Amino acid sequence: MQTLFIVAILALGFLITFQIAKASEYVAVLRGEERARKQTNRINGFLLLAFLIIGLIGVYYCNQKLKGKILGAPASDHGILVDRMLYITLALTFIVFLITQIALFWFSYKYQESDKRKAYYYPHNNKLEMIWTVIPAIALTILVGFGIFYWFKITGDAPKDSMVVEVVGKQFGWEFRYPGKDGILGKKYFKNVDPAGGNPAGQLWDDPANHDDIFMEQEMHLVVNKPVKLVIGAKDVIHDVGLAHFRMKMDAVPGTPTTMWFTPLYTTKEMKEKTGNPDFVYELSCDQMCGKGHYSMRGVIVVETQAEFDAWMAGKKPQYYTANPDKDPSAKKDTMATKPLAVVAGGK
Amino acid sequence: MSEALHVHPEVITTHEVHHDEHGHGHHQETFISKYVFSMDHKTIGKQFLITGIIWAVIGGLFSVLFRLQLGYPDQSFPILETFFGHWAKGGQIQPEFYYGLVTMHGTVLVFFVLTAGLSGTFANLLIPLQIGARDMASPFLNMLSYWFFFLASIVMLSSIFIHTGPASGGWTMYPPLSALRQAGEGQRLGTDLWLISMALFIVSSLLGGLNYISTILNLRTKGMSMTRMPLTIWAMFFTAVLGVLSFPVLLSGAILLLFDRNLGTSFYLSDIVINGEILPNEGGSAILYQHLFWFLGHPEVYIILLPAMGMVSEILSVNSRKPIFGYMAMLGSLFAIAILAFLVWAHHMFVTGLNPFLGSVFVLLTLLIAVPSAIKVFNWLTTLWRGNIRFAPSTLFAIGFVSLFISGGLTGIFLGNSTIDIHLHDTMFVVAHFHIVMGVASFFGMFAGVYHWFPKMFGRYLNSTLGYIHFWVTMVGAYLIFWPMHYQGLAGIPRRYLDKRGWSSFNNFTELDKMITIVSIIVFAVQLMFVFNFFYSIFKGRKVTTPNPWGANTLEWTTPIRPGHGNWEGEIPEVHRWPYDYAKDGRDFIPQTEPVGEHESKH
DSSP states (O other): OHHHHHHHHHHHHHHHHHHHHHHHHHHHHHHOHHHHHHHHHHHHHHHHHHHHHHHHHHHHHHHHHHGGGSOOSOSBHHHHHHHHHHHHHHHHHHHHHHHHHHHHHHHHHHTBOOTTOOOOOOOOOHHHHHHHHHHHHHHHHHHHHHHHHHHHHHHSOOOTTOEEEEEEEETTEEEEEEOTTTTOOOOBOGGGOBGGGTBTTOBOTTSGGGGGOEEEESEEEEETTSOEEEEEEESSSOEEEEETTTTEEEEEBTTBOEEEEEOBOSOHHHHHHHHTOTTOOEEEEEOSOOSTTGGGOEEEEEEEOHHHHHHHHHTOOOHHHHHOGGGOHHHHOOOOSSOOOOSOOOOO | OOGGGGOOGGGOOOTTTHHHHOOSSOOOOOHIIIIISOOOHHHHHHHHHHHHHHHHHHHHHHHHHHHHHHHOTTOOOHHHHHHHGGGGGGGSOOHHHHHHHHHHHHHIIIIIIIIIIIIIHHHHHHHHHHHTOSSOSOHHHHHHHHHHHHHHHHHHHHHHHSTTOSOOSTTTTOTTGGGOGGGOGGGSHHHHHHHHHHHHHHHHHHHHHHHHHHHHHHOOOTTOOGGGSOHHHHHHHHHHHHHHHHHHHHHHHHHHHHHHHHTOOOSSOOSOEETTEEOOOOSOOHHHHHHHHHHHHHHHHHHHHHHHHHHHHHHHHHHTTSOOTTHHHHHHHHHHHHHHHTTOGGGGOTTTTOOHHHHHHHHHHHHHTHHHHHHHHHHHHHHHTTOOBOOOHHHHHHHHHHHHHHHHHHHHHHHTSHHHHHHHTTBHHHHHHHIIIIIIHHHHHHHHHHHHHHHHHHSBOOOHHHHHHHHHHHHHHHHHHHTTHHHHHHTTOBTTOSOOTTOSSSOSOHHHHHHHHHHHHHHHHHHHHHHHHHHHHHHHSOBOOSSOTTOOOSGGGGSOSSOOTTSSSSSOOOOOSOTTOEEETTEEEOOTTSOOOTTOOOO
């Protein structure tokens, strides 16, 4: 009913507009086209100026209204660089924006057709053209310089003491694997993937590095102020590890592992205070179209202190034991390096 | 008035009789040969335009549908279920349907409207008319070009009506998503049809492009040296070159994808476990497709934009009654853009795991494009400066184009810088950026062209009051829709999220999304008004009574008001000067056909 109503109003509005438009065409012909044209010319000239002024006010208003919603301070060291680059670019481009838009609409208004003026024959001026080739070139060199400098900092090698976490995207969720005590992610092969047999990541059990790897889904824990290197992959189609608060992003490509690293600066608890939002969580979003569940492919990241992290990790059981219960020391009660675990791994 | 040199005023005739008057040995025309399988470049241009308009309405309607979902994710619209059945169960757009809509919206508008509809229309219409040729180098290939486009359209359209729905992998159609039938409904028959349609489209585009290039190089009239060509023709020329060199690469990408889908090859596939099924493919690279795609995909942006730039240059010059400022610089910057267009494709792939050093090279090359772009903007501004501007609807759209090109171009500097791109990649910021600079700006160029050359196409004017309403609502609407959208991107909201209620970080723009949806509906309604104006004016518009209604210098205005096949009665006019002698030596305009006077000043 409502839709019908809207359609009816639109149709009616259109009909009226059309009648007016036709009528004004006839009137123009009757009153002399030249005069009518000059009158609409003045109206449009004025509207262009009005558009400029109202538009600039609109730009300011829009910024006042929306700037509070853009996530706040970056929560990683790299994020600070990204934001700094963003603001340098914003400052430079905004100046250019103002100059060119004001010139565009002001010239349009000022040099609208007038019987008193003749257009000025001005086909070229090499000096002027040189100036506006060189100035943008210099400005862009500055931007490229900063950009590449930060880019290499961000994409450079991760520090040696970084913790490593494997992130794997699949339709439609996230899987994580921690390397365990040895700090090495064990080898895996996609043909070994067997969720029913306790091997959702396709780990190769004959690689001893796999025996202490911890597997979990949907939630990842990180340590504040400790660099983390994410080893990223995908099982089925391309996904993307999007970390808006950390200003980081990297595609997850099946068959081609990618990496990225950063250092979280605030724990989730600190962010709750900083943002004044008691429900704050770091979210991991899929940023590359991956199918019908793309928009809901959400993971959660908990950033905590080392002590909290250790306590949380202590409750996890290596996937090796889930897949091979006969090897599980907590079941057999023999003395292995790992502590006996009572809790069932799951990560949820 | 001096423009009447080569005009025969008595040829202001009605449509029905004019083919009798053309006695230059042309065969008898039937309805079929004149309006359907026509080899007249003007008719083919109109065919491209009208097909493009129909596609634009369909593609625009799709955007209205998914904007409804974005603005009102919690509301149900029973009327949608009436029309779309299980795609909109309970009046709610289903995710598969949503992704089908965005994919079709992108494909249709990028390829079918802004490539075929824009350069297909104006290259066909303007190249022979403005360089002084009777028709294209090969009218027959030109006709085939349209009909391949038509076939591509039919295949694409049919994919919308099949049971599993159209392709839904996004207009970029990245594998493995697009390569695996198991990945979703839209990845079944819909994607095969998409690929076949694109292959046909590429054939069409190549036939057209080769024709444009050979026509421009070979069929210029006497005196029309390359540097006396209007900038529209230069723009069409570079557009055609870009298309001819880059579309074949997309074709190869699409064919490999068809092989992966249907013949069990592994060009793009490796290490895949989907829905619990382990696939045998190993050794392929999903990223290979992205290189092939964007090797076309980026030039494609300029294939869309350059014709608009060319037409805007021409229209601004004509209507400010002043020469285009810096013709050679305009030409040089077109050339620079065309070259650089091939060297920047990987800036779409900064976060694919691309080698960071390679990334930095692409940052440099990408930001370099800003230099010729800046030159063009400053030259347009100087063209307006101290002019005597007539605000025809075409002028307003041209001014709007420059404004949008500035706004959208500047945000490109954000995205082309890999450091910032890490954060903004695949967010709403990208959506806002390319809609302004490539979508709306090119549309403005197209509208400017349609308003300006409509009298040449149909011998009648579009209603200009409707034109002014069309412009102002679209201009204000475009900024209202896309300007605040940048903030959503800065907040990190990813593209193609149809419902953000499950997220705590992205769920604070509800009001904004509603506003954008309402404005899009209004803007869409106004486009329908333009379409009405277009078709109404073909038959009932005010008649053109003078061959040169805008007082322009270029050759198309020396033809009869309704030129027949062959364009000029008698001899093709000879050209004696560049096309931008406006306000020279105290004269309002001097057509290209007028010989240079003895005492004329040099430029």
